[in-house]
Amino acid sequence: MDIAEDLAKKQKEISIAEFFEKNKQILGFDSPQKALVMAVKEAVDNSLDACEDARILPEIYVTIERVEKDEYKLTVEDNGPGIVRREVPKVFGQFLYGSRFHAVRQTRGQQGIGISAVVLYGQLTTGKPVKIETKIASEDVGYVFEILIDTIKNRANVLREEPAILNKKSGVKIEVNLKAKYVKGKQSVIDYLQNTAIVNPHATIIFNDPDGLKIKYERVWDQPIEPPKETKPHPLGVEIGEIMKIASLTNAKKISTFLTGEFSRISNNLAMEICKISGIDSEKDPKKLTLNEIKALKDAFTKVKILPPSSESLSPIGDTLIKKGLKNVLGELRPSFYSIPVTRNPSVYSGNPFVVEVGLVYGGNIPQDEPVKILRFANRVPLLYQAGSCALTRAVESIDWRKYGLEQRGGQGIPVGPMIILIHIGSTRVPYTSEAKEAIAEIPEIMNELDLALKESARQIRTFLIKKEVKTKLTEKFFLVQKILPKIAEKSSIILQKPVPKLEPVITKIMNVVWIDEKIEQNKGSAKIKVSVSNFTPEKKSFKLYGDISEGKIEVKSIKPFGNYDEKNDYILWEINDLEPLKEINLEFTVYDLKSEYGESVYYIEGINPVYVVGAEPLPGDWNIEALRSIIEEEEEEENGEE
């Protein structure tokens, strides 16, 4: 036989198994520990995407069992729409099958390489087939499959396919054996599932680990996620290869309808202009475009005015759900502060829309003296690897966190403090640094949005820390007037052999504050709120106090002493008249219709200089940070240098 032909034949027979072996790194299967995380990730992401499309509230069971020392069986079962029988062999039995290139929207799926890679990995490391159970709602019967991948032909080799009675409405269950290593802690399956639960508070995820540990993340949001709309690709967001592929598959008969039909934001007029600039006949059959003509088209896209892509294809998590997710999963750390999550307006890089979101939690049992933890997400999927080279990490590092009250060596790098930062980027095309899809590239437009979102969140931390500092100073002052001052008076009277002087006027001069303090008694579904208003200034004080609740409803009858209740705006107004120095008034009311523990109320004051008030904010408008500052600065003024 001819040598060349022999070689050609051999080349053809390079199996996908070999391809897989060579590209293990890129595909994310470089260690047995990582392989297991990848397998869980592919299966869980598919389930969440499928549920989203079908508007089903996801309930996902993940189970890992130890088969042998380094062989595990992974089972992932969902309540999604199921997969129709004829698709099963393609989805699970054909390596790298089924990416949709001609329609764009933000999905989890684009983060991965497909479930078939997991099947192939399992098969190559254990020789065992994958087992699939699937049922769709419109049929009474489900199907059970056992599939191996034919590694020469890259096709499913179906070993078993039979109907089965599956006791559920719809859903998929996959069982795959694979060589793996199960660990806990950083970059583990638990880490992955925990982070997934944070950004998917509408999902219930139950995990059974091989050591008998059972973890359940219960959903805290009972509305299905609205799936993002599919849109056609934006002309500025496509590569030459993609244009070629779209052109080869289009039904359009001429370039002008090809452009208006297959891309977004191209009108008839614009299409004609593009044809003119690129010198291509608008009547030409798109299937007959040459490579040079495609290059000319792409070039022409940049020379005309095209509207930025629509953000309809994006699906930000939103501030409500980020906060719920963080509370649900990180609640056991008892953080003392949750920022109001920031969702930036959608923006665009090279024709691809994207949106950036940031949420922060601070304090509680989060370690004080460790670097801040950064939870990275792209399209609602946790990123666990390559943190150092990721734009999301870099954006955190490039902010001077010292300005916001955190420790940071030299004003750059990861700050140190009891904080966790959640960063999410959603995009129709997330720009990864490599095929492994583990880190986001540092694109200027994205860095800019990240910077703005992080700084907006950081400002909230600063406000919180200043409030906290004011509280600490107040606690110190209480200690001063209650413990230290009386001792000074006592000692001086002993030395001089005189009676102990009266301290009340001194105390009010030192404190010089009206203190509003809230105490909450939690009951089931309701909370009793007690507010003490104490005048620690040397003068009588009169002012208005507004109480604004954070959730639930106010029980009008419970308001004591009776204050004006404004039904429309749901707040209480107390008029405080002539409160004498060193006197205190106690107020109380009940809040009912609570879904969870009552947070804290916000109090506003009117008719008194806010500088003298701790525990309430001036009405109306924003919380007056400058007033707070002036308290702290007044304190510090007196600190003159002493050697």
Added chain:
Amino acid sequence: MEKNRYELALESLKDIVKNIYEQMEMGEIPSMELPARNKYNIKLDLKSGVWKYGDSKITRTAKKIDGAYTLLRTMYMMDFIREMVEENKSSTLRELYYISEGWDLAKFHTQDESNKLAEDLEIITKFLREDFKLRPEEDGATVIGNITFEEINRKGNPQRINCRDDVGDAGYAIPYNVEKEKLKIIDYDADFVLAIETGGMFDRLVENGYDEKARSILVHLKGQPARSTRRLLKRLNEELNLPILVFTDGDPWSFRIYASVAYGAIKTAHLSEYLATPTAEFIGITASDIVNYDLPTDKLNDKDIQALNAELTDPRFNTQFWKNEIELMLKLGRKAEQQALAKYGLNYVTDVYLPEKVSELGI
């Protein structure tokens, strides 16, 4: 009966307490004023030629937690002094620090804090801490040379000691009280006093017999000199008219040792008149010596550089000589130890370096 100095000091302390008490009685936040003890608040007193505190004051007020703690500690310390005066006892500064363990909120966290507060009281009342029945620990500075003291020993008897013939190699240990009632100068035969920073150099000069060879009295400063050492140097200068020469390492910290001997220390500027010897001369190691004698050196570290820069704004160093020397050292980026002179042999310091330096001064 006439009041003794302890009773007078106590009276003065009670005035402070009275002031604080009256403020509280009037409904005012109690506070206490004292001179700022930093380099921006020292002034050259032309009459005595030493540096004293200026007019800038700081206020300790009970409005702030730190100020309140200090006022409380002041009260406790004064009450403790009152007890000692009444019971005719005294304590060391170290004992005072340990006694404060029992003072609950008023206890000191370091001995520096209690030492400093005792100094504050000196500044306000213009009495010495010895008048408050507080004394420092012996710090071990020593003298060798042909000078005879008469010290009242612990049995209350006068005892004569010649610092060349009656002492061992370690020399005569300077007691904490060197006032005339405790220590009299009987006789001496010397041309100048050489005050030496390090023990190593002191020992070298003793072994080389420099006291006899150069007709000098050697005083070991033991680093930053204690009050008693500085007071003794001043007495030797004032009463015997002996020039005081200061011989230290060549680094920023040693420059400060010289400054505290000659001009007064920032920390004790209220006592400068009593402790500082304005005519004391610095003979080295200077930055110029590093160049002229080609001495082995070490690199200046960050703290050294910081200290040199601070000295450039320290009024005590505001002379052409010090400006040149400090700037030269910064330019060289190097410092040298006294013992670097051993590069040229053990006798070099006594045979060449010191004779050259001393004759430069015309002694």
